[in-house]
Amino acid sequence: MIDRTSSDDLVSLASGMQVGAVVVLERDPGGVEALLADRVRAVPRLRRRLIRAPFGCGRPVWVDDAGFDISRHVHRVVCPAPGDDAALLGIASSLVTRPLPRSSPLWSATLVTGLAEGRAALILVFHHVLSDGIGGLAVLANLVDGAPDVGTTPFPAPAPSRRQLAEDAWAARFGLPGRASFSGLRWPSSGSRCSLNHPTGPQRRQTMARTSVSRLHAAAHRCGGTVNDALLTAVTGALGTVLNGRGDHVDELVVSIPVSARRSTTATHLGNSTSVMPVALPTGGDTRSRLTRIAAITRSHKKSATSVAPIFRTLKFLGIADWFMNHQHVVHTVVTNVHGPDHPICLGGAQVVGLIPLSATTGNVTVAFAALSYGDAFTVTVVADPEHVPDLLVLTEALQTELDLLD
Structure with a gap:
């Protein structure tokens, strides 16, 4: 089955928005890279990259990344003193605003050590095209301890051919209902002008x-x-x-x-x-x-x-x-x-004490x-x-x- 982007995915792709979560742990679980290397098998999108389809072949598609390397996605940093919430959020802000490379699966995981009380944190960042909020929880559910074993599946699967993409695109065109209407959208009239609206810069x-x-x-x-x-x-x-x-x-x-x-x-x-x-x-x-x-x-x-x-x-x-x-x-x-x-x-035997x-x-x-x-x-x-x-x-x-x- 061809894994294509949806209309909503295209909006997310164009906006460049990235989201994620900070998983606060009671301690450094150790071996995070090996742990994630094993568990990403349960989440196909974490080993897939997004490619543009040839002209006339429909929307972009997700294909297995034949060169997938977990070390490109999992990193480790030490939190600056005093290792409090403000310092942790400073690291998280810099990571979630740093664009993920489009040539690889669109996610990263950064283990942060040096937090107060001996704690650690895993900062997960996803491009919004990979997952929305509920999808992000599905990803987390497959990374934590107790996740079901998915067994072994062939990887990487071959990318669909141009003919397959074209046939799939034409089938989708003839199988979809008519164009969406704006009639159900109740946009309020222009809101009060105030200081909350101003073109934003790159910092967050x-x-x-x-x-x-x-x-x-x-x-x-x-x-x-x-x-x-x-x-x-x-x-x-x-x-x-x-x-x-x-x-x-x-x-x-x-x-x-x-x-x-x-x-x-x-x-x-x-x-x-x-x-x-x-x-x-x-x-x-x-x-x-x-x-x-x-x-x-x-x-x-x-x-x-x-x-x-x-x-x-x-x-x-x-x-x-x-x-x-x-x-x-x-x-x-x-x-x-x-x-x-x-x-x-x-996660890795360490209790999650906060999200x-x-x-x-x-x-x-x-x-x-x-x-x-x-x-x-x-x-x-x-x-x-x-x-x-x-x-x-x-x-x-x-x-x-x-x-x-x-x-």
Whole structure:
């Protein structure tokens, strides 16, 4: 079977976005390179590279990398003193913003030693075309201890011939339904102009705030909402506080919420299956009333989430996609939330004591938020362009305050 990119994959490929996670370990597990060399066999995409198909032969395809070498993907660094969260996130930020070479499988793993309390961390980075958030969890599930043995499969498999690619492309053209419509997409009108939108540079800085799933669930339940609604309440409240401090008085912000079209996936079915839900949300009012309003708003919008691929393809065809991404005033920020493992996991015999999501911003969105749960722990990463968000620490403190108010 030919492994092709999807329409959503093409959007990710064009944006160059990279995502990942920091797997915090109780200790250095040792032998990480050998461990990953064995376990990547369960995830075909981790040993495949992306190639363009010949003219008339359809979208790019994933093919086995005949020269696959695990040492090109697994690295080791020592965290600078004092080995705290800030130092670890500094390393993670530099890795997730460093473009992965397109000539190889699009991922990297970096073991970080020298952390406080004798801990270590494995920083996993994926190009977004390789996997979305739920797909990333499927990858992690196959790398940790207790993953099922996949046995031995022939590697590398021969790449499909030009004839096979052409036949597959023609079959796909005649087998697909009609062109996607934009009619189901409820884009808000142009959002309030504020300092959150500015063309971003290459640098990113990440900070984080923490709370518990049980706290968010209880607060959301009282207001008829979900854990994600509680997260959005904290984010909008924190942004409202920071914007007021900047002299930007904004009553509502448009938040782009990625919505996965699947609840789960497997390591053999990765790629992107993500729709977007741009929603105008309030920034003011007390925490409980704002949560109640946000829960009602998101309920009314969930059926309107749609893929951005048709829109992006049109913009690319017109030659204005990059201009639009750098000048749009529809979306102020992006908030993602992925439900992680419910039970403790181990890697190479070392217990995983924390999971930290890694995200990125593109276009003129200067700050974004990514959340990931692990057991009852709930970690929110704030990623920003430091040139345009010099008050990132103030924003992070405001976010922590808002999360603490959710009780």
